[in-house]
Amino acid sequence: MAPQPAAETPRENKESTPDEPPSLGPPSGLSGIPTQFNTEQDIRQVMKSIGCDEAREDTYRLKGVQLIDNVRESLQLPVKTFDTAAVYYHKFRIRFPSNEYSYEDVALTALFVACKVEDTIKKSRDILCAAHNIRHPNDFKTPDDKMFEVPSRFTVGLERYILEIIGFDFRVQYPQKLLIKMVRKIFPPGDRESEQERVEFLRNAYDMSIDLYKTFAPLKQSTSTLAHAILELTAAIMDVDRQKVRNVMGKDSHTSRGCVYETMLDLLDLYTQFLKMTKVGPRFDLQKMMDVKIEINKLMTEERLPRYSGLCDACSQETPNVSPATPGSATSPATNSPFPGSSTSKKKSAAREETVRFVFDAGEVRKEMELVAEYTNDEYEEYEVEVEEPIPEPEPRPANNGRTSYAPRGGHSASDHGWGPYNRGRHPHPNDRSRGRRGAGYH
Structure with missing residues (x-):
C-alpha cells in the first residue's frame, strides 16, 4: 500500500473530538x-x-x-x-x-x-x-x-x-591583543633608546586593561574603543606624546571620540575613588589623575560631547518594571563566610510556563512571528450594513392637555387623576381615599 502524502497528515491531526478544541498552528512561545x-x-x-x-x-x-x-x-x-x-x-x-x-x-x-x-x-x-x-x-x-x-x-x-x-x-571584548600590537607600532622594537620606555608603557597599559574590567566600560564599548582609551590615558599619565599615539590609531579606528573619552573618564573615576583597589592607581600621584580628568572634561566641553553617549534625560526618568526571573539565595553577602550562598534555601518566584529560546538573528525572529501570527492572531473586518427600522407612531395626547379632572359629587370616576389621599392617621392605607367619608369624618 502506498504511503499517504505528508500534506494530509496535519489535517488528520487537526481533527479533534468535541471535548478537545482544535490546535491551530505552531506554539508561539x-x-x-x-x-x-x-x-x-x-x-x-x-x-x-x-x-x-x-x-x-x-x-x-x-x-x-x-x-x-x-x-x-x-x-x-x-x-x-x-x-x-x-x-x-x-x-x-x-x-x-x-x-x-x-x-x-x-x-x-x-x-x-x-x-x-x-x-x-x-x-x-x-x-x-x-x-x-x-x-x-x-x-x-x-x-x-x-x-x-x-x-x-x-x-x-x-x-x-x-x-x-x-x-x-x-x-x-579582548583589548589586550590589540593593545600589544598598537604599543609595538608606537615604540618600534629596533629602537634601543625607547626600549625601557616601551616596557614601562606596556606594563602600565596592560595592568590598566585589567583595571578596566572593574568598571562597566566592557559592557558599553567595543574592543577598539577600549584599546584606544587605554593607550591615550596611559600616555597622558606618563607624559608621553599623545599625538604620537593618535597617529598610530588612524582614522579607520571603528570608534568615536565621545566613546573614547567616556571610557577614559570611567577609568579615572575608578582611580580617583578607589585608588588602592587597582593595579595602576598606587603607581601614580592622585593629583596627576585629577589633572588629567580636568583636562579631558575641558576637551569634551570644547568639542561639545556628552559625558555618556546615548544618554536621554527624558527617558532616564522612566524606570521599567524589571523583576528577577530566577530565585536568589537567602544569604546576604554581608556575611563573609567561606561560601555564604551555598545554602539550598531559595526564594520562590513566579516562573514562566513558556519556553524561552535565544535567537541571534533578528530577521529570523520576525519571520517566525509572522508565521505564528497567521494561526494565533484574531483578525476582524469592519463593514457597515443599512437596516430599515420601523418608526413607532406617536401616542395620542389627552383632550384636556394633561390637566386634572375632578369627579362629580356622589361618586368617583374611573379616570380620576386628581389629588392624592390625605394623611388621616399614623399608618393610613395609601390608596384609601373614601375611608374617612364612610367613618366619622376626617381625623
Missing part, C-alpha cells in the same frame, strides 16, 4: 534576542529598578572582579578567561541585588562558566579550592576534600542562571 552592548542609561535603569545601593554595589563589584583575578592567577589561566568571567559577573550583578546572591558565589561561578567558554576547562572543585586557599592560606585544602561537595553543586546550579542572563551570547 517566547524568543529572546541577546544584546552584546548596553548603554549607561540601560545599566542605571536596571540597577535602579532592583533597588541597588550604589556605594555597596561598587564595593562588591571591585571585590568580585579582584577575586576572579586572584583565582585566575592561582590557576594560571589566560587573561581571556578573566575578561570573559568579569563580563559575565557584571551582567549578573546588574540583574540581581546584593541581598540575593553572594558576590563570591557569583564571581566563582562566572569564572567556572568562562573556563568552559574559553576552552580552559577547570572543574568547579578546582576553582572553589583555589579560592579557599587564597582566603585561608594557613588551611591548605585539595580539590578532593569533602567540604567542596555542597558548594560545587551550588556552583553548577548557578551556572544555569548565568547562561540565561547572558542569553547564550558568549561574545566578549
Whole structure:
C-alpha cells in the first residue's frame, strides 16, 4: 500500500473530538534576542529598578572582579578567561541585588562558566579550592576534600542562571591583543633608546586593561574603543606624546571620540575613588589623575560631547518594571563566610510556563512571528450594513392637555387623576381615599 502524502497528515491531526478544541498552528512561545552592548542609561535603569545601593554595589563589584583575578592567577589561566568571567559577573550583578546572591558565589561561578567558554576547562572543585586557599592560606585544602561537595553543586546550579542572563551570547571584548600590537607600532622594537620606555608603557597599559574590567566600560564599548582609551590615558599619565599615539590609531579606528573619552573618564573615576583597589592607581600621584580628568572634561566641553553617549534625560526618568526571573539565595553577602550562598534555601518566584529560546538573528525572529501570527492572531473586518427600522407612531395626547379632572359629587370616576389621599392617621392605607367619608369624618 502506498504511503499517504505528508500534506494530509496535519489535517488528520487537526481533527479533534468535541471535548478537545482544535490546535491551530505552531506554539508561539517566547524568543529572546541577546544584546552584546548596553548603554549607561540601560545599566542605571536596571540597577535602579532592583533597588541597588550604589556605594555597596561598587564595593562588591571591585571585590568580585579582584577575586576572579586572584583565582585566575592561582590557576594560571589566560587573561581571556578573566575578561570573559568579569563580563559575565557584571551582567549578573546588574540583574540581581546584593541581598540575593553572594558576590563570591557569583564571581566563582562566572569564572567556572568562562573556563568552559574559553576552552580552559577547570572543574568547579578546582576553582572553589583555589579560592579557599587564597582566603585561608594557613588551611591548605585539595580539590578532593569533602567540604567542596555542597558548594560545587551550588556552583553548577548557578551556572544555569548565568547562561540565561547572558542569553547564550558568549561574545566578549579582548583589548589586550590589540593593545600589544598598537604599543609595538608606537615604540618600534629596533629602537634601543625607547626600549625601557616601551616596557614601562606596556606594563602600565596592560595592568590598566585589567583595571578596566572593574568598571562597566566592557559592557558599553567595543574592543577598539577600549584599546584606544587605554593607550591615550596611559600616555597622558606618563607624559608621553599623545599625538604620537593618535597617529598610530588612524582614522579607520571603528570608534568615536565621545566613546573614547567616556571610557577614559570611567577609568579615572575608578582611580580617583578607589585608588588602592587597582593595579595602576598606587603607581601614580592622585593629583596627576585629577589633572588629567580636568583636562579631558575641558576637551569634551570644547568639542561639545556628552559625558555618556546615548544618554536621554527624558527617558532616564522612566524606570521599567524589571523583576528577577530566577530565585536568589537567602544569604546576604554581608556575611563573609567561606561560601555564604551555598545554602539550598531559595526564594520562590513566579516562573514562566513558556519556553524561552535565544535567537541571534533578528530577521529570523520576525519571520517566525509572522508565521505564528497567521494561526494565533484574531483578525476582524469592519463593514457597515443599512437596516430599515420601523418608526413607532406617536401616542395620542389627552383632550384636556394633561390637566386634572375632578369627579362629580356622589361618586368617583374611573379616570380620576386628581389629588392624592390625605394623611388621616399614623399608618393610613395609601390608596384609601373614601375611608374617612364612610367613618366619622376626617381625623
